[in-house]
Amino acid sequence: MSDVTVYAEALIAAVARAFYEDDAVCIIDVLLRDKYLRDDDMAPRLSLPAKQLRRTLQLLQEEHLVKYELVDDLSSGGSQQTKFWYIDYNHAMNVIRLRIFLLRKKLEEAELRARSQSFYFCPGYKTKACNGRYTETEAQQLVDYDTGLFLCQQCYKTHENNPNPPPRESYTLQLVDNTKDLNGAIENIRRLNSQLSAKRIGNQQLRVGIYDLLQKVR
Secondary structure, three states: OOHHHHHHHHHHHHHHHHHOOHHHHHHHHHHHHHOOEEHHHHHHHHOOOHHHHHHHHHHHHHOOOOEEEEEEOHHHOOOOEEEEEEOOHHHHHHHHHHHHHHHHHHHHHHHHHHHHOOEEEOHHHHOOOOOOEEEHHHHHOOEEOOOOEEEOHHHHHHHOOOOOOOOHHHHEOEEOOOHHHHHHHHHHHHHHHHHHOOEEEOOEEEEOOHHHHHHHOO
16 A cells, blocks of 8 residues: 555545544545445444435535445345445545635635724614615715714715704714624634644644645645
8 A cells, every 4th residue: 555545544534533423434434444335334334323324425425525336236146236335535635625725715715804804884784774884995985074974874865854863973883893703713713723733742643634644645
């Protein structure tokens, strides 16, 4: 067995443990070990009910981590075509690379949005009295030159000809504190990096790193 194959198997097993439930991990492990199995053979080995096994196999197939091949088992005394399940290492590794790339990209874009965007809301937006939600750039174009306030354009037009308008403070835009969103985005990236990195205590490695394995199977 080549080094690349060893690393590929380690990568697929590590991803299963990082992102899937125990049933899926057991199926991945048995397919990595035995390579090519009927679901009827897997069920007793894993002590899983047949329905649960097939449901998990379907999930892993939809996730593009396992495949099956229909084999005519009449010559072996069977009565129909049988599904033999296996892992296509190259396909699985390409899927893993793509998904991790897209996941990191999504989280990094969320962090960038939280860092770069400030939003202004009209008090009426919370009560659904208006649709007053503006970016910082939009809000700067709505300044009232008499007061220097940022006013909700929709509410301003609504009350423009009102003989008894409400105080302008009631539709003055308020800057929304997005610290919570920013901290949440940063925490999501930290958790992903922790999940995909090797775990060590002193010189002892407790968990192989998915990032490290991806480098080895490039």
